[in-house]
Amino acid sequence: MATKAGNWQSYQRVLLPPVKDLHKLSIYGDYAALRSVLTHNSPREVTDIVKRSGLKGRGGAGFPTGLKWSFMPPVDPAVPRYLCCNGDESEPGTFKDRQLMEYNPHQMLEGILIANYAISAKACYLYIRGEFADWITLIETELAKAYEANLVGKNIMGLGFSSDIIVHKGAGAYICGEETSLMESLEGKRAYPRIKPPFPAQSGIWGYPTTINNADTLACVPLIIERGADWFASIGAPTHPGPILYGISGHVNRPGVYEYPSGMLITDLLAVAGGMRGGKKLKAVVPGGASVPVLRADMIEGVTMDADSLHKAGSMLGTAGMLFLDEDTDMVAFLRRVARFYHHESCGQCTPCREGTGWIENLVTRIDEGQGNTRDLDLLLELCDQMEGRTVCALADAAAWPVRNTINRFRADFEAKCRQSVWAAQSAAA
Amino acid sequence: MTDFIKNPVVALPERNPAPHFSEQELVFSAEEKARIARWVSQYPTPDGAVMWVLWLAQEKFGFLPPEVLRLVATELDIPYAQVYGVATFYTQYFKEKKGTYVLDVCTCFSCQLTGGCDILHYLEEKLAIHAGETTADGCFTLQEVECLGACGSAPMLQVSNGPFVYCLTKKKVDALIAALRAGRMPGFTSVTLPQDEDEMGGNRRTDVESTIEYAALPIAVRTR
Numbered sequence: 028m029a030t031k032a033g034n035w036q037s038y039q040r041v042l043l044p045p046v047k048d049l050h051k052l053s054i055y056g057d058y059a060a061l062r063s064v065l066t067h068n069s070p071r072e073v074t075d076i077v078k079r080s081g082l083k084g085r086g087g088a089g090f091p092t093g094l095k096w097s098f099m100p101p102v103d104p105a106v107p108r109y110l111c112c113n114g115d116e117s118e119p120g121t122f123k124d125r126q127l128m129e130y131n132p133h134q135m136l137e138g139i140l141i142a143n144y145a146i147s148a149k150a151c152y153l154y155i156r157g158e159f160a161d162w163i164t165l166i167e168t169e170l171a172k173a174y175e176a177n178l179v180g181k182n183i184m185g186l187g188f189s190s191d192i193i194v195h196k197g198a199g200a201y202i203c204g205e206e207t208s209l210m211e212s213l214e215g216k217r218a219y220p221r222i223k224p225p226f227p228a229q230s231g232i233w234g235y236p237t238t239i240n241n242a243d244t245l246a247c248v249p250l251i252i253e254r255g256a257d258w259f260a261s262i263g264a265p266t267h268p269g270p271i272l273y274g275i276s277g278h279v280n281r282p283g284v285y286e287y288p289s290g291m292l293i294t295d296l297l298a299v300a301g302g303m304r305g306g307k308k309l310k311a312v313v314p315g316g317a318s319v320p321v322l323r324a325d326m327i328e329g330v331t332m333d334a335d336s337l338h339k340a341g342s343m344l345g346t347a348g349m350l351f352l353d354e355d356t357d358m359v360a361f362l363r364r365v366a367r368f369y370h371h372e373s374c375g376q377c378t379p380c381r382e383g384t385g386w387i388e389n390l391v392t393r394i395d396e397g398q399g400n401t402r403d404l405d406l407l408l409e410l411c412d413q414m415e416g417r418t419v420c421a422l423a424d425a426a427a428w429p430v431r432n433t434i435n436r437f438r439a440d441f442e443a444k445c446r447q448s449v450w451a452a453q454s455a456a457a
Numbered sequence: 458m459t460d461f462i463k464n465p466v467v468a469l470p471e472r473n474p475a476p477h478f479s480e481q482e483l484v485f486s487a488e489e490k491a492r493i494a495r496w497v498s499q500y501p502t503p504d505g506a507v508m509w510v511l512w513l514a515q516e517k518f519g520f521l522p523p524e525v526l527r528l529v530a531t532e533l534d535i536p537y538a539q540v541y542g543v544a545t546f547y548t549q550y551f552k553e554k555k556g557t558y559v560l561d562v563c564t565c566f567s568c569q570l571t572g573g574c575d576i577l578h579y580l581e582e583k584l585a586i587h588a589g590e591t592t593a594d595g596c597f598t599l600q601e602v603e604c605l606g607a608c609g610s611a612p613m614l615q616v617s618n619g620p621f622v623y624c625l626t627k628k629k630v631d632a633l634i635a636a637l638r639a640g641r642m643p644g645f646t647s648v649t650l651p652q653d654e655d656e657m658g659g660n661r662r663t664d665v666e667s668t669i670e671y672a673a674l675p676i677a678v679r680t681r
């Protein structure tokens with residue numbers, strides 16, 4: 028069957044090339060794309076090329092990257108401008124950026140520099156989560172090599188463009204992946220997300236114009252420059268083109284990061300990952316990290332990994348970190364742990380989120396422990412209504428979606444646990 | 458004073474706890490000061506460097522009691538309250554003393570489904586402590602953490618905010634504990650792409666197969 032991913036069996040990996048000897052500067056083409064932009068293109072042209080390629084953000088929201096760059100205000104020599112590269116990657120089920128930093132750090136660094144040029148940024152803060160200590164060391168080593176080779180820093184390659192990359196180490200907070208929270212964290216404050224507007228392009232870190240992109244998004248940029256916007260636009264689903272790093276985990280035989288075109292059939296990806304473990308049947312798929320709605324096995328027929336198709340199926344692309352759950356999975360216990368995650372990671376600024384995530388965890392726990400009533404399910408759904416769209420950042424929504432959808436799509440599982448407790452209460456009374 | 462302040466719902470931390478470190482210990486060496494100066498130069502204001510300096514302080518002192526936070530504040534010339542606020546916001550900064558090795562077991566999402574909770578319970582039994590506690594000999598602190606971004610190699614854990622140990626089985630846990638008791642930290646393991654495994658003699662597939670013993674029901678998360 029022809030899919031949006033086209034002839035994916037013969038797809039050649041470009042983000043995570045099959046390298047035998049990892050982390051060697053020389054094998055990454057010595058920043059040829061950067062050299063080419065600095066010699067031939069104006070910043071404006073680079074932005075236009077990226078716009079034409081159709082590249083969309085890989086951080087979860089899927090915002091068009093070229094468009095985001097064009098939001099930066101006109102250059103004022105007195106006002107510094109910054110890029111932030113988001114390598115916080117804390118969304119449960121997502122592990123692609125770490126693999127990218129390990130396999131192909133220079134492509135990301137080169138992408139950062141090209142983006143710095145396109146938005147005339149003085150420097151890029153590369154925010155990496157604190158848990159990735161080993162990868163931070165790795166990036167710092169590679170970055171030092173790049174500085175030495177004059178590929179970063181002052182007057183890069185003698186072509187008159189100067190730009191720095193500064194590594195910032197996080198310290199364990201999911202919320203720092205949210206763009207405004209990341210900026211607060213960079214400024215050395217408690218990482219409370221900011222109210223938008225003003226958007227980062229108007230007022231970002233230290234109030235200066237700032238653009239923020241995911242690490243994976245930026246790693247696509249050198250490819251677009253080198254091989255052309257049309258080449259990139261022709262890969263995979265037309266509305267969300269390019270290579271995608273599918274992070275596949277859960278009950279599959281060969282979990283891990285797979286690079287394929289966007290728009291792959293979920294069923295094809297499952298086959299690529301070796302099928303379900305122990306020959307079990309598929310029960311559900313979470314296609315894009317913990318925050319996106321879960322799909323039942325009977326909902327994935329013909330669904331492809333791009334925003335449109337997943338939206339129609341009732342979910343979202345998110346980070347393309349796919350979790351496959353087998354028939355034995357206890358959905359209540361699963362949701363309970365997800366609820367605990369959001370309760371733990373809520374920054375506590377907004378009441379609906381701070382309290383709501385706690386209530387959700389308590390209610391799901393109660394059901395899971397056989398103490399719940401069916402009424403609790405409706406209470407949970409009402410709680411979700413009260414949280415969505417009423418908070419400073421999207422964490423509250425991200426916490427509500429899995430609850431709403433897991434309950435709606437696996438209601439029988441939840442009711443089974445609830446009824447048990449009613450029966451137990453009745454038989455105890457009798 | 459309102460009743461709330463007199464009888465807080467949550468126990469408030471000690472106002473002036475006895476310090477763990479003496480005045481003589483509470484100094485940064487010249488080399489450390491140079492590193493701090495370099496970090497400070499990378500941000501428009503010194504505040505930006507606070508997370509790096511807290512990391513440095515934690516490496517040096519092991520944890521971050523108030524007097525260490527004060528030292529960081531003085532060094533960067535920023536308010537103590539700000540440093541305290543930052544240190545308490547993030548989970549990786551230790552506010553109290555931990556064991557020599559801190560085992561952060563992931564039980565989130567993918568790890569839960571592939572046996573992360575089993576690993577945590579196994580460690581609890583093996584070390585005879587609950588998650589969040591430290592062994593009597595001060596050797597291990599066991600913690601439960603949220604997704605560490607290595608879900609493709611679940612279940613996994615992290616040792617002392619450093620190396621990741623992937624695709625855990627009971628056997629692997631036994632070997633890890635024995636090695637740590639002997640003072641040997643695990644090294645950095647590169648995770649092969651599944652697509653490269655045949656070619657590179659990858660390290661993962663066999664590991665994944667042996668974790669099938671945990672393919673049982675994800676048990677409800679009852680750790681306390």
Ligand SMILES: Cc1cc2nc3c(=O)[nH]c(=O)nc-3n(C[C@H](O)[C@H](O)[C@H](O)COP(=O)(O)O)c2cc1C
Nearest residue numbers: 084085086113115116117204205206240241244421
């Ligand atoms: C609660 C929350 C957590 C987020 N975590 C991450 C993250 O870990 N990594 C990431 O790249 N983006 C994360 N994002 C999305 C960012 O806010 C932002 O949209 C993204 O980094 C922009 O990059 P992109 O346009 O390249 O996707 C998060 C968003 C929210 C609301």
Ligand code: SF4
Nearest residue numbers: 374376377380418420
């Ligand atoms: S929605 Fe939650 S995480 Fe986001 S700012 Fe509000 S309290 Fe914090």
Ligand code: FES
Nearest residue numbers: 563568605607608
């Ligand atoms: S769920 Fe454990 S590492 Fe992601």
